[in-house]
Amino acid sequence: MSIHFDTVGHGESVVWLHGWAMNGTVWQQVANAMADDYCHHLVDLPGHGHSPALQPLTLDGMVAALAAAFPLPVHVVGWSLGGAVASTWALRHPAQVRSLTLVASSPCFAQRDDWPGAMPASTLAQFAANLGDDWRGTLKRFISLQTLGSPTARELSKTLLSDLLQHGKPDPAALREGLDILRDTDLRSDIGKLDLPMLLQYGDRDMLSPLAAAQWLAAQQPQARLVVHHGAAHVPFLSHLDDFVAAQRRFIATV
Incomplete structure (x- = not known):
């Protein structure tokens, strides 16, 4: 299948993968800030934005x-769910991925008995249950969780809500199946197999992908560089744009 992506800038190629329910528009500010240095491909994942849906939506299908x-x-x-897609891409096709940056992502998004630093499975189940009756309200509540804890939460939520429908509404089935991916994905046993430069950009107030997940990833990956954006929630690339861009530029320049 084909996927939609917008391209900004020139130079080495950087592929940007968004989170659940969003589209490539969320990366526009970052791409504009780095357009003189790199060629940015802002992807709409399958079933999101302008990209047609997969039936069913799976990590392996998105990677293919x-x-x-x-x-x-x-x-x-990769941000959030996009980080799981990016990690799986690097695992399945290591020759295609020069470097991997995970932004507010997690190898395991739902809590397990041995993994308390994640979203309760009941939260994901509630979002799934509410999608059919009020998908707009459900996505609005999810966006509120992404910005919770940030001093600029109101402004960030407005930006994400604006970005949400820039490329059209997400496919309903893709939304449901995306939540299933968030619930079921557990890449912890595979992360150590990655052998490539890695950057971890996280906020210390993230309620969805807590900093503990980033610290765990850094401990598994000797090549990983961890950047913590203090005061940031789940969207450090918006709330801490300048610092995020500076860290990303420094990282890619050394790869």
Whole structure:
């Protein structure tokens, strides 16, 4: 299948993967800030924005679509759910991924007995139950969780709500199946197999992908560089744009 992506800038290619329910628009400010240095591909994942849905939506299906669209080695940045997609891409096709940046992501999004630093499974189940009756309200509440804890939560929520429908509304089935991916994904046993430069950009007030997940990732990956944005929640690339861009630029320049 084909996927939609917008391209900004020139230079080495960087592929940007968004989180659940969103689209490539969320990266526009970052891409504009780095357009003089790199060529940015702002992807709409399958079932989101302008990209057609997969039936069903799976991590492997999304990775297959990305691998076909970007066969040459690229730098890959994944936020939240996009981080799981990016990690799986690097695991399945290591020759295609030059470097991996995870932003407010987690190898395991739902709490387990041995993994308390994550979202309660009941929270994901409630979002899934509410999607059918009021998908707009459900997404609005999810966005509120993403910005909770940030001093600029109101402004960040407005930006994300504006970005949400820039490329059209998400596919209903993709939303449900995306929540299933968040619930079921557990990459903890695979992360140590990655052998590539890695950057971790996280906020210390993130309620969805707590800092403990980033610290765990850093401990598993000797090559990983951890950048903590103090005062940031789940969207450090918006709330701490300048610092985020500076860290990303420094990282890619050394790869």
